[in-house]
Amino acid sequence: MENQQPTENQINIELSEEVAEGIYSNLAIISHSNSEFIVDFIRLVPNVPKAKVKSRIILSPQHAKRLIRALSDNIEKYESQFGTIQEDDTAPPFPMGFGPVAQA
Helix, strand or coil: CCCCCCCCCCCCCCCCHHHHHCCCCCEEEEEECCCCEEEEEECCCCCCCCCCEEEEEEECHHHHHHHHHHHHHHHHHHHHHHCCCCCCCCCCCCCCCCCCEEEC
């Protein structure tokens, strides 16, 4: 294989082993201010009344919009290959006592 020189628009991205393992989340809580979107990823465990935020991602509004566009594109590609993703219409029964939020 030839040794390729990086192009001007190329980014070298590193992925540590720890980050590559990922964090499982079955609930996301999204809130925002005028300058940022905050996405908290949470893992709910059955019969456990307490859940911890496992990861928090803070995004600029512009990046949040790009992320939602990329996620929508990937969902369309996934569904065209594997079929429609079935949604569970039941929301988790817990109080949400803070600001404007959305759940995913």
